[in-house]
Structure formats: C-alpha cells, structure tokens
Amino acid sequence: MDNLPKLRFLPILLGLSVLFQLQAQEQDSTQAPQREDAVRIFIDCQRCDMNYIREEIPYVNYVRDVKEAQVYILETSETTGSGGRKYTYAFVGQQDFLGRNDTLSYSSAPDETRDYIRIWRTQMLKMGLMPYVATSPLFKEIVIDPTDRVEKQVIEDKWNNWVFELDAEPRMEAEESLKELSLRSSVSATKITHDWKVELEFDHRYTRTKYTYDDTLYTNYKSYMGLDILVVKSLGDHWSAGVRSELLSSSFNNIDFSWDFMPSLEYNIFPYDQSTHKQLRFLYGVGSSFRMYTDSTIYDKIEELLWQQSLQVAWEVRQKWGSVNLSLEGSNFFHDFSKNRLVLNGFVSIRVLKGLSFRVGGSAARINDQLSLVKGEASEADILLRLQELQTSYNVRGEVGVTYTFGSIYNNIVNPRFGNGRRRFF
Numbered sequence: 382m383d384n385l386p387k388l389r390f391l392p393i394l395l396g397l398s399v400l401f402q403l404q405a406q407e408q409d410s411t412q413a414p415q416r417e418d419a420v421r422i423f424i425d426c427q428r429c430d431m432n433y434i435r436e437e438i439p440y441v442n443y444v445r446d447v448k449e450a451q452v453y454i455l456e457t458s459e460t461t462g463s464g465g466r467k468y469t470y471a472f473v474g475q476q477d478f479l480g481r482n483d484t485l486s487y488s489s490a491p492d493e494t495r496d497y498i499r500i501w502r503t504q505m506l507k508m509g510l511m512p513y514v515a516t517s518p519l520f521k522e523i524v525i526d527p528t529d530r531v532e533k534q535v536i537e538d539k540w541n542n543w544v545f546e547l548d549a550e551p552r553m554e555a556e557e558s559l560k561e562l563s564l565r566s567s568v569s570a571t572k573i574t575h576d577w578k579v580e581l582e583f584d585h586r587y588t589r590t591k592y593t594y595d596d597t598l599y600t601n602y603k604s605y606m607g608l609d610i611l612v613v614k615s616l617g618d619h620w621s622a623g624v625r626s627e628l629l630s631s632s633f634n635n636i637d638f639s640w641d642f643m644p645s646l647e648y649n650i651f652p653y654d655q656s657t658h659k660q661l662r663f664l665y666g667v668g669s670s671f672r673m674y675t676d677s678t679i680y681d682k683i684e685e686l687l688w689q690q691s692l693q694v695a696w697e698v699r700q701k702w703g704s705v706n707l708s709l710e711g712s713n714f715f716h717d718f719s720k721n722r723l724v725l726n727g728f729v730s731i732r733v734l735k736g737l738s739f740r741v742g743g744s745a746a747r748i749n750d751q752l753s754l755v756k757g758e759a760s761e762a763d764i765l766l767r768l769q770e771l772q773t774s775y776n777v778r779g780e781v782g783v784t785y786t787f788g789s790i791y792n793n794i795v796n797p798r799f800g801n802g803r804r805r806f807f
Contacts (some may be wrong), residue, residue, distance in 0.1 A: 383422060418518045422510070426456035437503050441518050447702075447732060449474045452513050454506065457699055458657060460683055462573025464491035464544045468502055471658065472509045485509050491544070543572045560591045578613040578623070607629045618652040625666065634770050635753045637675045641667035643691070660697040666690065677756045687752070688715040703738070704732040714750065723747040743779025765767045 421442045424434070435443060444450050453473040458466045467488045474481035487505045489498045514520060550565040569582040586605040591598060606629070615624030627641045645666030651659050667690040674683055691712035698705050706728045713721035728742035754772055 388551045413687055420513045420517050421450050422452045422454060422517075423450035424454045424506070426454075427458075429456065429502070433499060434503055434506065438510065440514060440522060451478050452510070454509070455699065456502075459656065461488055462542055462544065462571065462578075464546065464571070465489040466498075466605065468505065470505050471659075472513075474513070478513055481512065481513065483509055500772060517582070541572070542574055543570060545570050558593045561588065563588045576615050578611070578789060579617075580609070580611040583607070584609075588738075592731065600633065604630070604632045615653075618654070619649050621647040621649075622651075623647070632675065635675050635678065635755045637673045639670060639672040641670045641687075656697075658699055660695065662695045664691075664693040664694075664695070666692075672753065674753055675755075678752060679754045679756050680752065683750070685752075689713065690715070705729050705731070712750070714752075720750045720752065721747075722750045730787070735744065738784045740782045740784075741780070745776070745779075746776040748774055748776060 419440060419442045421444050421633075423446070424431070425447070431443075447453055451474070453475055455471040456468060456471070457471075458468045461467050465488060465698075468488060469484065469486045472483045472485075483506060484507050487501050489501070503592075511523075511525075514523060546567075546569045548565075548567045548569075550563075552563040552565075554561045563659045564587045565585065567582060567584045569580070571581070572579040584605070584607050588603045590601045593599075608628040610626040611623065613621050615621055623645055625641075625643045625645060627639075629636055629639045629641075643666040645664055647662055647664040649656075649663075650661035652667055668688070670687040670689055672687065673683055677683055686764065687713060691710060693708060693710040695708040696705065697707075706726075708724075710724045724742040724744065724746040726739070730738065731739040732738045751770065751772060754770060
C-alpha cells in the first residue's frame with residue numbers, strides 16, 4: 382500500500398518519457414531549416430508578418446541576434462502624399478558580406494489591402510537578398526520568374542496630387558446611473574510633392590454626459606472644433622519654410638474662438654532624403670494668437686491678442702543598435718516671458734548585448750502658460766468629468782521595459798497552432 386501513491390505517477394512519467402523520445406526523433410527534421418550554408422539574416426522592422434516572411438523566403442536562416450547575422454535588414458516607413466506609405470529597406474552586409482550594402486524602396490497606395498502590401502513588402506526583401514544568396518551554395522535552388530513586361534504609361538492625375546479623407550465616429554455608452562454620447566468627425570485634404578506640403582484638417586468632437594446623483598439628473602456637455610492648416614515649401618536638401626495656422630473652439634479650454642498664425646523656418650542637419658534613418662531638425666516659429674474666451678479668465682480677460690514664439694529640436698535615428706526619437710520644444714509669450722512651456726518627448730530602444738534590449742519612453746512638461754483658465758472655482762462635476770482645463774505646473778508620463786531572450790540563435794520555423802503566443806487561441 383505504501384507504493385500505491387508512487388504508482389499513480391507512473392503513467393505521467395511514462396508519458397513524459399515518450400514525449401522526450403518523440404522530440405529527440407524529430408530533432409533532425411526540426412533542424413533541417415537551419416542550414417549552415419544559408420545566409421543568416423536579421424530583420425529589424427515594425428509590424429512585420431514574420432510567419433509569412435519565413436514561409437515565403439525559406440532559403441535563409443533567421444537569427445534572433447543582430448550580431449549573429451551576415452545581413453542586417455532595416456525597414457523604415459513614412460506616409461506618402463497619397464495617403465499610402467513608403468517602405469525603405471536598407472541591406473547592410475556583416476561578417477562575410479561586410480561592405481556590401483544596398484537600399485530598396487516600395488510605395489503602397491492608400492486603397493491597397495493589407496495582404497497586397499504584405500506581398501510586396503516581402504517581394505522587396507526577396508529582391509534585396511538575391512545578391513547575398515547568389516554567393517551561397519543555395520543559389521541553385523532559387524528560380525527567378527519575372528512577370529510579363531508591362532509597357533510604361535504616362536498617368537495624368539486629375540486630382541493634381543490632392544488626397545481627401547472623411548471620417549465619422551459616433552459612440553454611445555449607457556448604464557443605470559450614467560449615459561454618454563460622443564460624436565467625432567473629421568475632414569482632411571492633403572497635397573504632398575517634393576516641393577510643397579499642404580495639409581488641411583477640420584476636426585469636430587462633441588460629448589454629452591448624463592448622470593444621476595441623489596435622484597437628480599445632471600447633464601454636461603464638452604465640445605471641440607478645430608481647423609489646422611499647414612503649408613510648407615522645400616528650400617533644398619536641408620531648409621524648409623512654412624506657415625502653421627489653427628482656428629479653434631474648445632469648451633474644455635474655455636476658448637470660444639481663437640486663431641493662431643505661426644510662420645516658421647526649419648533646418649535639418651541631415652538631408653531630407655535620409656529622414657527614414659536619421660533626422661536632426663531645428664524648427665523656429667514666431668506669430669500671433671487672437672483669443673475670445675467663453676468666460677472671464679483668471680487674468681480678467683474676455684479676449685486678447687498675444688504674440689508668441691517657439692523653438693523645437695527633434696532628433697530621430699534608427700540603426701541596427703536600436704532607435705532614438707527625442708524632441709524638446711520651448712515656447713513663450715512676448716508680453717510676459719514667465720508665461721512659457723517646455724516639453725520633452727522621447728522614446729529610446731537600445732540593444733545592449735546579445736538577447737538583451739532596453740527601452741524607455743515618455744514625456745515631461747513644465748507648464749506656465751495656461752492663460753485661458755476660467756476664473757473661479759471649478760465645480761465637482763467639472764473636476765470629476767474633466768469638463769474643463771485645471772491648473773497645473775507640470776505633466777509627466779513614462780514607461781520602462783527590459784527584454785532578454787536566450788537559446789537557439791535561429792528562429793526559422795513557423796508553427797501557428799493554438800495561436801502565436803502564450804495562452805492565445807485565436
């Protein structure tokens with residue numbers, strides 16, 4: 382009888398033994414994709430379908446650590462004037478391919494499906510990898526099958542590079558003591574060429590909140606309307622000049638109507654054609670702000686004309702060691718230099734060593750320019766429902782993360798069963 386509890390675990394032990402034996406038998410088959418004669422690559426991209434890429438490009442080895450790779454591939458993207466995206470691929474040779482570099486790009490249309498974009502993003506990877514694969518023993522297994530040649534045609538754009546977008550988003554939430562209705566709509570028009578950048582956007586938001594407290598029904602409203610206008614002229618590889626203007630009405634900010642007009646000048650240390658990889662921009666603007674307030678402000682103003690200036694320094698870089706996106710912006714009003722604001726935004730992701738990456742992001746603002754605050758005490762509803770702007774001297778948010786992975790340097794195998802992550806079934 383004393384051995385009975387031990388016998389209960391015998392089927393479990395036998396099952397584990399069989400499982401380990403099956404895994405050992407499958408070791409050779411699972412190792413097959415990791416071929417020593419295949420080119421080792423590391424793909425650094427955002428929102429890539431790596432399962433699809435591995436299935437479409439099975440003739441290379443995918444490694445987890447950039448230092449193990451013979452080819453480092455960096456994908457960057459930015460929005461095009463048509464509303465699509467331009468994907469740029471930098472192929473950087475390492476180890477055996479040191480000094481063999483190349484850059485390819487693909488631009489998607491705004492009406493292309495995700496699957497179509499995924500196909501052509503992968504196609505760019507295939508074409509960029511050919512010079513490296515051609516020198517490996519696997520070149521005999523690759524067949525290049527071009528499509529029928531299509532005669533080039535000159536396309537006349539009846540819209541003259543203008544792109545328009547309409548958006549509407551009604552939302553409702555209800556429970557026994559609280560009902561909320563939100564309406565959001567926007568209209569935008571953009572025209573982007575190498576010489577000009579024109580953006581017009583009208584945004585409208587409205588929220589009605591009804592809540593019951595002590596058998597009394599309360600109704601509160603919050604509304605916003607804004608028209609943003611941006612016109613920029615290219616002045617060469619490093620300089621740009623433009624005007625940003627904003628017309629605004631916001632119950633939250635106690636603004637019945639305001640008009641900001643800010644002519645600006647920008648200088649980029651690096652040429653603009655390298656913007657997907659690195660930027661160091663200095664943007665200075667000086668202009669006016671005319672405001673009509675809904676209620677008297679804490680400075681006893683119902684309307685006023687203000688003059689202001691701002692300076693922004695933005696540094697963006699993305700390389701195989703990680704990425705950095707930092708910006709520091711300072712602004713002030715000329716009538717009182719103590720009415721100013723300083724805002725730091727940033728996100729840094731760094732590969733420290735093999736398998737270990739560190740990231741930190743957030744923002745911090747020193748606020749001394751809340752000229753539109755309503756005079757008097759805010760009601761309890763205004764505070765709890767955030768119906769109006771409240772006085773503050775700072776705003777801070779942040780995040781920190783560390784990731785460490787170890788084990789096999791290869792990750793070629795695709796197995797989508799039971800989902801792609803732990804405890805995920807769909």
